[in-house]
Amino acid sequence: MQKTKSKNYSLLSTLKHRINGGMVLMTVAVLAMIIANSPLGDVYQDFWNYPVSLQIGDFNLFSHNGHPLTLMQFINDALMALFFFSVGLEIKREVMVGELSSLRKAMLPVIAAFGGMIFPVLLYFSVAHTSPESSGLAIPMATDIAFSLGVLSLFGKRVPLSLKVFLTAFAVVDDIGGILIIAFFYTSDLATSYLLASAVVLAILYLGNRLGVMHRIFYIGFGIIMWYFFLQSGIHCTIAGVIIAFMIPAKPRLHVTHYVNRIRESISKFPNFDKKEGEKIVLDPAQINELKSIEAASNRVISPLQSLENSMHGWVNYFIMPLFAFANAGVVLSGGTETFGTVTLAVFLGLTVGKFIGVYSFTFLAIKLRLVNMPTGMTWKNLSGIALLGGIGFTVSLFIANLSFANGHADLLNQAKLGVLLGTITAGLLGYIVLNIVLPKEDVVEEKEAAK
Numbered sequence: 001m002q003k004t005k006s007k008n009y010s011l012l013s014t015l016k017h018r019i020n021g022g023m024v025l026m027t028v029a030v031l032a033m034i035i036a037n038s039p040l041g042d043v044y045q046d047f048w049n050y051p052v053s054l055q056i057g058d059f060n061l062f063s064h065n066g067h068p069l070t071l072m073q074f075i076n077d078a079l080m081a082l083f084f085f086s087v088g089l090e091i092k093r094e095v096m097v098g099e100l101s102s103l104r105k106a107m108l109p110v111i112a113a114f115g116g117m118i119f120p121v122l123l124y125f126s127v128a129h130t131s132p133e134s135s136g137l138a139i140p141m142a143t144d145i146a147f148s149l150g151v152l153s154l155f156g157k158r159v160p161l162s163l164k165v166f167l168t169a170f171a172v173v174d175d176i177g178g179i180l181i182i183a184f185f186y187t188s189d190l191a192t193s194y195l196l197a198s199a200v201v202l203a204i205l206y207l208g209n210r211l212g213v214m215h216r217i218f219y220i221g222f223g224i225i226m227w228y229f230f231l232q233s234g235i236h237c238t239i240a241g242v243i244i245a246f247m248i249p250a251k252p253r254l255h256v257t258h259y260v261n262r263i264r265e266s267i268s269k270f271p272n273f274d275k276k277e278g279e280k281i282v283l284d285p286a287q288i289n290e291l292k293s294i295e296a297a298s299n300r301v302i303s304p305l306q307s308l309e310n311s312m313h314g315w316v317n318y319f320i321m322p323l324f325a326f327a328n329a330g331v332v333l334s335g336g337t338e339t340f341g342t343v344t345l346a347v348f349l350g351l352t353v354g355k356f357i358g359v360y361s362f363t364f365l366a367i368k369l370r371l372v373n374m375p376t377g378m379t380w381k382n383l384s385g386i387a388l389l390g391g392i393g394f395t396v397s398l399f400i401a402n403l404s405f406a407n408g409h410a411d412l413l414n415q416a417k418l419g420v421l422l423g424t425i426t427a428g429l430l431g432y433i434v435l436n437i438v439l440p441k442e443d444v445v446e447e448k449e450a451a452k
Contacts, residue, residue: 022150025394028322029329029421036330048072048327061224064231075327076402079320081227081241083395086316087175088245089309096250099169108363108372109166113173115362116390117141120354127346136343136404136416138181140350140423142396143171146317148389151428155435157443160377167386170359178396183239186403194233198240201226205247212249216304219248236403250305266290321395328398331417343405343412347397347419352426355391360384385435391427393420 035044051068054061062069062078069077091100100106120140128134148167152159205222213219223244230240302310333339363383367374397420405413 022144022146022148022153024318024322025144025147025325026150028325029394032326032328032330033333033421036332041330041332044330048075061228072327075324076399077231077237078227080324080399081238082312083241083316083320083324084179084238085223085241085245086309086312087179088242089248089305089312091172091176091242092246092248092250093305093309094169094172099165100172104372106169108366108375109169110173111366111371112166112359112363112390113170113177115358115360116143116170116174116355116387117177117358119358119361120350123354124346124350127349128342132405132409133343133346133412135409136347136401136412138178138185139347139397139400139404139416139420140354140391140393141174141181142178142393142400143174143355143390144392144394144396144424145171145175146321147392147394147424147428148431151389151392151432152386152435154432155439158439158441159435160382162375162377163382163386166375166378167389170390174390175396178400179239179242181400182236182403186236186400188234190234191232194229195235198226198229198233201229202243202247205244209247209249214249214304216308219244219304238399248305248308250303252301252303263294266294324395325398328402329417329421331414331421333418339414339418341411341415343415344419344422347401347416348423348426351391351393351397351420351423352388352430355393355427356384356387359387359390363387379438381438382435385431385438388427388431388434392424392431393427394424397424 032044035041048071050071052062052071052074053068060068062074064073064077094100099109121137124137124140125134128136145168148171149164152164152167201222205219205226208218208222223240226244227237227240230237331339360383364380366372398417401413401416401420405416
């Protein structure tokens with residue numbers, strides 16, 4: 001039983017950290033649309049064109065080809081690199097110790113994710129197969145973990161743990177697919193010198209990892225340098241965030257067993273006293289040193305990867321992602337084909353229909369062909385609700401929409417954003433309705449709880 005608990009720890013931690021962020025994103029997206037279509041709409045649009053600089057002499061860190069980044073570019077290229085850095089940390093953890101750490105555990109969510117990527121693309125292409133509309137093929141591929149888990153959290157303990165694990169795991173695989181799409185298909189003219197410089201920095205980070213360098217400032221400092229080189233190289237700079245995350249050490253400097261034994265030794269040096277004595281006691285120098293030693297050991301027992309992931313989740317979920325949503329979800333509803341067009345329909349169908357068919361059918365075939373077993377607590381009915389929630393694209397879908405249509409296709413970008421918003425809302429509502437019908441009305445008693 002203890003083994004089962006340890007396997008699920010990292011994923012449960014992710015679930016707790018991600019859930020409330022989805023509600024924040026939903027609120028911010030609605031607010032952005034209201035402002036964009038209000039008398040403040042022009043002010044809203046112009047605000048994102050202000051230049052951003054971090055300058056030392058003639059050198060500006062936030063610049064590309066000698067031109068300072070606009071606020072919109074800073075959000076999409078710099079802050080979103082931190083978002084993808086956080087995603088990279090999560091992927092590395094899941095691959096090492098989580099639900100993607102073995103073939104047996106990873107097979108079902110990986111198969112489901114492939115279906116959830118292939119069918120949306122095919123459905124999009126069937127609707128918008130001509131250029132330049134076809135450039136948005138990858139937009140409906142993504143699943144937003146925060147949003148989808150946010151909807152799932154509304155059911156509390158009525159949801160079996162296996163469904164939460166399955167949704168989170170295949171959404172992580174979706175993230176990997178989105179990252180690969182960005183890396184291979186959204187690359188402009190390459191600057192060889194900057195690519196070589198990036199390779200040198202990557203080698204330094206790798207060497208630091210192999211030599212056991214644990215200081216976060218080492219990875220952060222060289223990570224910023226690598227991000228700047230990527231920004232100039234032609235490969236989208238958010239990919240740098242993922243690569244840097246993979247270089248962060250995942251093993252702690254101090255083994256947890258040694259740490260616990262150290263704590264026990266230290267506690268034995270303190271006398272036994274009741275509550276009243278404890279309030280009045282004055283520590284001697286030796287006891288103070290023991291407590292400081294425990295504090296120092298506590299910092300060494302948490303790996304840099306887990307420490308960074310834990311430190312960043314608040315910034316990512318409650319600042320970076322809401323700011324990105326506020327900047328990118330402001331769709332102007334002018335009416336006519338400029339707002340609702342072929343791209344809108346293609347993205348909408350990809351998220352609501354393509355995702356559902358892909359996730360459900362691939363999962364169904366994998367189980368019926370006995371490639372994998374159906375997880376405990378999953379049924380064909382509640383799987384349909386989870387497959388619908390997979391169509392909640394939002395963050396990465398909006399990001400890929402910007403990459404697809406940002407240059408010279410403002411009308412198509414607006415259509416794509418509207419499709420993402422409509423698809424996300426529809427998928428979320430349908431998923432909620434289905435799960436509310438098929439999930440048990442009472443809280444699910446998990447195996448570990450029943451054994452108590």
